[in-house]
Amino acid sequence: MERHFTLGEFIIENQKDFPYAKGELSALLSSIKLAGKLVNQQINKAGLAEILGKIGKQNVQGEAQAKLDVIANDIFIDTFRNRGEVCGLGSEELEDIVIFDDEIHRDSKYIILIDPLDGSSNIDVDITVGTIFSIYRRVSPVGGPVTPEDFLQPGSKQVAAGYIIYGTSTILVYTSGNGVNGFTFDPGIGSFFLSHPNIKFPKKGNTYSINEGNYVHFPDGIKKYLKWVQELNEEENRPFTSRYTGSLVADFHRNMLLGGIYLYPQGTTAPQGKLRLLYESNPMAFLTEQAGGKATNGSERILDIKPRDLHQRVPFIRGNVDMVEKAESFLSQF
Template sequence: MKTLGEFIVEKQHEFPHATGELTALLSAIKLGAKIIHRDINKAGLVDILGTSGVSNVQGEVQMKLDLFANEKLKAALKARGQVAGIASEEEDEIVVFDGEGSENGKYVVLMDPLDGSSNIDVNVSVGTIFSIYRRITPVGTPVTEEDFLQPGSKQVAAGYVVYGSSTMLVYTTGCGVHAFTYDPSLGVFCLSHESVHFPESGQMYSINEGNYIKFPNGVKKYIKYCQEMDEATNRPYTSRYIGSLVSDFHRNLLKGGIYLYPSTATHPEGKLRLAYECNPMAFLAEQAGGKASDGKNRILDIVPQKLHQRSPFFVGTQSMVEDAERFLRDYPEEQ
């Protein structure tokens, strides 16, 4: 079996941004994932279940495990001199690393430390999402918010870790998508899926249909299209929704499908965060032959205006995303 470390070294010459620093940075994320994996697997035995009693900047109640994962990943990244600062869904502002030469770090990391954390109390899959950029500000100076407000097309690496029946790390550096399954007996991530691609057609759609009444007209029409009987297009499609972006995306990546989180009457800008969730997943999707859109525009072309900016999100098998975009164009909102 080939380990994650061995694979990175072997393929390093193929990566457009491959450096020893980037390799070390990915190793820090790998270490953080191992720690989170360990504690998730004994979540019922230690006091990390339930809410923390505090809310994040978006007004969402933080789970204890949200804060735990955030602190562990932050510590792992700070310990490496390659990272000058981070932005996290669980932090109000950017975190500028100082000391031990951190200001000389070439990279910044944006992350959702524990996606779908409300599922952890009921033993359902959750995940970690990360996104890596080269900093814009001069090396040797503290990073600023400008370093984090780059379009997704500027990412040098992105990925996620899904903690489920097995723990798997999936990442891209712009040369395909590769997946590694964690072997706890050895303490290493081993290559299990090389050059992952979305199937050319999919038969699953993932959306919280409980919000149906609040969806735009085009999304309502697309859902009905998914439910119609049509042998030529293998419809009706199957509805599968876990409530964790990482888990839903991962299933659709392997099986073929689309994930939809549109704008709603209560969240007109959408609910998912552009920087921490949409951009890294969009980078992975495109590298796997899929597509990611806000319903009109390519996600990776959007220039973020603020750190915790939200966006509608449609991602998955290319043909299915294009169908959803078509319904949004053909059935605009009533004026």
């Protein structure tokens, strides 16, 4: 009979691949999977519990907050507050960092950045949403106060990153720098089991994901690229297929498994891009590269960008290497 590894068993088996102290990644991911289970539970009963819709407030990004945005954010903060793996947390939903400055957290070596509920604008119509997380080793002295510099590290310094996708099944996907693996949640047992080992982008992709409703606002290079992907060319298997849900996690997950490119460029309505470097682009870029793909802002590797502030936005293009490089070639012409 085939052995099905749980997430915890898999981490223990592969602790040699984690560059720091044994057991730390296991404990961190244990907190993440616990919070993910609680968020999943809330999403599954959202319609019955009357927690759909907006709360009438905006987050720090100026975006209308869904009720589940706030609930998911609180769940992750409370989970990490009650456990001792991290000394600080940054959330897309909060203007400032959360510092856990008490006895059980003071000697923690790690900080975490989260997008508690990516794609929450889709929650009221039952489209897939997700959670994105990014883990760094703090640069400030252990035992001392957490500093902004602990959070403003380039993505190349991540020690682990991943996402939880809440769809037809709930899947946790993560990397610690030695490949990408996915674990599907079995609600009957209450555990995540390895279901997608060693995920890699297929050699070829023919799907593109972009909000084409913003076409008029895109740079000329992106407009030219979109015309190219839509042209008829049987030898190059064009036109490509368009797939876009408005949920980064959902589009990313599909394109990584099936092959494709995801684009959220800058435009006249988003001159710096829309996606957040720390909460979305860096963790997704880490996963992309570990799965054999490429992630860029159009000219520069995402993981090389030095963050200036907690909520910095960047253009984001990621996917199969050849598809990303083709998009970059069009951008370089203008």
